[in-house]
Amino acid sequence: MTQVHKRHVLYIPGFDPVPPRAYRERYRREAALQADISGYRIENGTAPKGARFGWHVDAQIEGAEVSTDLEVLYWADIVRKGMSAGVAGTYWQLLRTAWIYISSGALFRLMRLRKGPVIAALYPVAVLLGQALLAGGLWFAVFLGFMYVSEEVLALIEGRAWLLQSDFGARAWFAILVLGPITAWLFLRWCARRDHLLAWYLMKDYAFSAQAWGAYPAEQEDRMRAFTDRIAEVLQSDVDEVLVVGHSSGAYIAVSVLADLIRAGRVPEDGPELSLLTLGHVVPMVSFLPKATRLRADLAFMAAQDVAWVDVTAPGDGCSFALCDPVAVSGVAPVGKTGPLVLSAAYTQTLSAARQKALKWQLFELHFQYLNAFDNLPDRSDAYDYFRVTAGPLTLGARFANRAPSASRIETPVNKFTDP
Structure with missing residues (x-):
């Protein structure tokens, strides 16, 4: 399946204490900006059924009508406790x-x-x-x-x-x-x-990330099981694609959650397309620690699955490991590795000079730029645009099927701890 009429997006934030409504408002604000820039339409609606923290959008992008439910998988309470x-x-x-x-x-x-x-x-x-x-x-x-x-x-x-x-x-x-x-x-x-x-x-x-020398804290594991259950539930719904998005430290959480889901056989063969988008990842900050055996095993497992996995970072984002293949640099790339596809958001090319100047010292906003509008995107369907990915008519795999990985990607395994 490549065409999408209905999609469900599940977004996993990084270590961020803000409430989910902050992500909803960011999406609404930036989607409107991107629509004005790129000439498409996005209209916001109410939360999808069964989602504690979510919203709905109807979009007309690339000549197609698409209905998307978006939902934030909540762990800000654990962050605030931390x-x-x-x-x-x-x-x-x-x-x-x-x-x-x-x-x-x-x-x-x-x-x-x-x-x-x-x-x-x-x-x-x-x-x-x-x-x-x-x-x-x-x-x-x-x-x-x-x-x-x-x-x-x-x-x-x-x-x-x-x-x-x-x-x-x-x-x-x-x-x-x-x-x-x-x-x-x-x-x-x-x-x-x-x-x-x-x-x-x-x-x-x-x-918080290092407290257990790379192992997931018990409370985080419990919440990840809840995330797995929620994604499994959405996979039973009448949608064309279930897109899981992990941002910052949410990227490695997304990897582990999907690994658990697939190992447990909870992905229906005749169900929606399951896709994974990781943004601004900080995977090595955890995978390089001695007790991160769970994460390393999950990285190796997901890298060999028939699941579209696209990893987007940018050298201009000083808070992420830009263009570092999270599997390869962790030293756990399996034989027959299929993912992720490592792409650059290339801020110097996709943002105007004025926008780059405005963001120059806003390090955190640069780390969130993946979720924002780009005002200088090239006229290509496979250019990274968060709103085309989440509300457009193509699955993640189809959108980037012909896109080559970044030539500047780093794949050298430098991790000492490679035991899964």
């Missing part, structure tokens, strides 16, 4: 996560792939350590200031007699053990809550 660590907990996560990546050698092998995502991983470490140094400086400043505070001020503090027993020693100890720590903690707490640099968020992201 982000709940306070100041001390986050610094403990920093130390533990750094130890996991350094002691396992994963950090140094990741650097052989792409510098961008490794720099992105080191960035929150540098910011948090810098903020800790500033907190230490405030601590010391409070100590110096309190040493010169007047006796009149000291008299207002309860326990004046104790404070003045030793004019230097009592003040020093009070400043060092009480006022200094409180000031430093309040500063770090302010940094964590404001997090204008997004360093605290990123630190929690990497800590």
Whole structure:
């Protein structure tokens, strides 16, 4: 089957605490922009039956009418729980996560792939350590200031007699053990809550992925089983294609969920076309860890299946392992490997100069650009366009059937841990 009249899209987000409606609003906003640019029509409707978090679109693209249900597979509650660590907990996560990546050698092998995502991983470490140094400086400043505070001020503090027993020693100890720590903690707490640099968020992201040395946490496994059940249910519906989309860390979740689904024999032979689209993946951040045996086995399994799998990244996205074949670089490419088809979103070619300039320092928006409108797309049906893929008249496999993989893709296996 290549022609699509009805499609169901199931989107798996990355480590993102935002509610599903944020993805719905992004889709609606960007679909309208892309429709204006590309000359097609997309109209939004209500949520599909059985979907907790979803919406519907009717589109007229490439001369065909297509009806699409879109749904977000929800795990933001787990993300929010993973982000709940306070100041001390986050610094403990920093130390533990750094130890996991350094002691396992994963950090140094990741650097052989792409510098961008490794720099992105080191960035929150540098910011948090810098903020800790500033907190230490405030601590010391409070100590110096309190040493010169007047006796009149000291008299207002309860326990004046104790404070003045030793004019230097009592003040020093009070400043060092009480006022200094409180000031430093309040500063770090302010940094964590404001997090204008997004360093605290990123630190929690990497800590969550590495917490079990690459194995999936139990709570995540439970949710993935729920995802598998939902996809199996949709595969029994009257649609032409079931398209699973995994973005960022949602990419490796999608791989494992579909591997479970296929192994369990839950894909009907006469059912809808099952397709997999992974966007801006960070697979090596997990697959290069020693206990990621489950993920490595799933990557090898999916790479040999008769399922259209297209992987899209962009060198301009510093938060993804751009053009790195997630199976090959993980060292688990099977004999007869069929996927994924590695493509570049090529921001320098598909975005106008003005749009590139506007996005230059918006690293997170660049990481989400795969879900956004492109204002300089080439006039080809196989150019990557999220809205043609999700609401157009061709299956994922048919749309990219004649597209060659990116010539700049990286397939060198550099992972030390290759046991499935």
